[in-house]
Amino acid sequence: MIRHLGSALTDVTYVFDEPSIGLHPHDVVRMNDLLRQLRDKGNTVLVVEHKPEMITVADHVVDLGPGAGSAGGQIVYEGTVDGLRTSGTLTGKHLDDRATLKASVRAPSGTLEIRGASTHNLQDVDVDVPLGVLVVVTGVAGSGKSSLITGSVVGRDGVVQVDQTAIRGSRRSNPATYTGLLEPIRKAFAKANGVKPALFSANSEGACPTCNGAGVVYTDLGMMAGVATVCEECEGKRFQASVLEYELGGKDISEVLALSAADAEGFFAAGETRVPAAHTILGRITDVGLGYLTIGQPLTTLSGGERQRLRLATHLGDKGGVIVLDEPTTGLHLADVEQLLGLLDRIVDSGKSVIVIEHHQAVMAHADWIIDLGPGAGHDGGRVVFEGTPADLVAARSTLTGQHLADYVGA
Structure with a gap:
């Protein structure tokens, strides 16, 4: 994006497919600024996106539906963001949805210890990950979330990682x-x-x-x-x-x-x-x-998010264990995020431990425990800047995540 902003070309059409993937709310704000700058140079910017923070900055919205798969494929709304809110479409109804902090959180059944983690930019991190609860690992893009979990948790006995990589199998697989x-x-x-x-x-x-x-x-x-x-x-x-x-x-x-x-x-x-x-x-x-x-x-016709959820479906019948999910909200419509939260609750209530690497504020608000990495990205990250309940994170507002989460839940 920076390269194109520096280009002398104008009257170009740019198509971005879910540019918010992997971005913290703090980074999404900066991404919106870049998109506006591309537009203001005299270009057309098309964005395929689910995040309300990105939808609301659009000049024109095209909403497809009314459902998914064979129940979709139609344009159900076209116009301004304000018009979308009153359109009655699934996107319009959920555009202003905001999660609330849970009244009570689950008590952990044990801990998974991480000691001296130094993969990539991690700076000799020591942290205890609670078991038997829903844990969300968050932080700005590049702060070391995946390095911490993939490097120190995935690979241990009883830990299953469910990511969005292509499922192995030929075009005959379904x-x-x-x-x-x-x-x-x-x-x-x-x-x-x-x-x-x-x-x-x-x-x-x-x-x-x-x-x-x-x-x-x-x-x-x-x-x-x-x-x-x-x-x-x-x-x-x-x-x-x-x-x-x-x-x-x-x-x-x-x-x-x-x-x-x-x-x-x-x-x-x-x-x-x-x-x-x-x-x-x-x-x-x-x-x-x-x-x-x-x-x-x-x-081969499935998206990354669909592949991840299909993988997750195959593990729902497993006994016990720890499930690690890497950004499960990727590709999810606002209405589907609510269903995902219910599913995560059912998995934890069935006796499993769930660790989610995620930026979506609704998932953070729904967590029992949050581990926040930062304070920045790259060399400025790699440290645990907060660990505790979502309510404590909102009350402290001591990190970028805490500030954005507090704004999201209206605290």
Whole structure:
């Protein structure tokens, strides 16, 4: 951004996709200033964003919806920020939402000790991370949050890190295969039709012979980019025609894989299509806010935030342990943040410890314990500047995080 601000070019259109990712509220204010400067030079600035702090500085807002996945894809509002507030859209309703501090916080069941942490810019940090509660690690961008947790917590026994890196798997992988959901579905189809389960896998015996179960045929064009065309034999359904004659509850396997997770949860809940194992996994997928995903869509079509929540869904059934989440609000709409907070509460109440590296004030306000790093970034950071409850942080206002959190909750 700085490079373009120094450029002599004008009348350029800049597109920023969630520039607030990884930014502390203090940094978001500075980011807004840079965006305005780019605009004032005579450029057009397009920003794809969820943060209300960034939406409210816009000259013009385009809101898509009304829902996600197949329930979205329409422009539901276009106009000023003030107009958005009264538009009645999901974004408009939640634009002025502000979290409140919890009346009481959970008592820790133990501590996880970090001693002499010196990864990257950390300055020989000693800190005790409470267990059995919701811990938020925060601080300005570059203050050493990820260095502290990734370097000193991740890798220990019983600690699971859920981040936003690409999920390993080919373009044949989908939410059903990744979560283990396909196995009980295949067995249910096999039992209902008296055939073997392998027929109901597009990676096994039931695959369309023309596209080998991919649903598309890839053509290599040498030096140019390859082209994918829908398979003419199976029409993208991925299975042999003979396999699609077998049904469960009036649907063939390709129709079931085309269901959203929310619809599939209802489909496998009761009656002749009741499959408890599938229903449990689908419940976890909808719990993490991914009820709109079709269970057979390729994992390559998922965003970073969706991948992270799908990973989280696979760990919800684990016994005990510590779950580390790195910015789980990335890519989340204002309305979804509330659902995320409820999910984090349920995970902690189930007996797990949750450590969240996060900048979102709603998550900070909802924490039982906050570890704030700073006071600045790079060489100016790497120290613990506060540890305690959100209420104590707001009352002290001794750090940048404390000041922004106090403003957010209206203290």
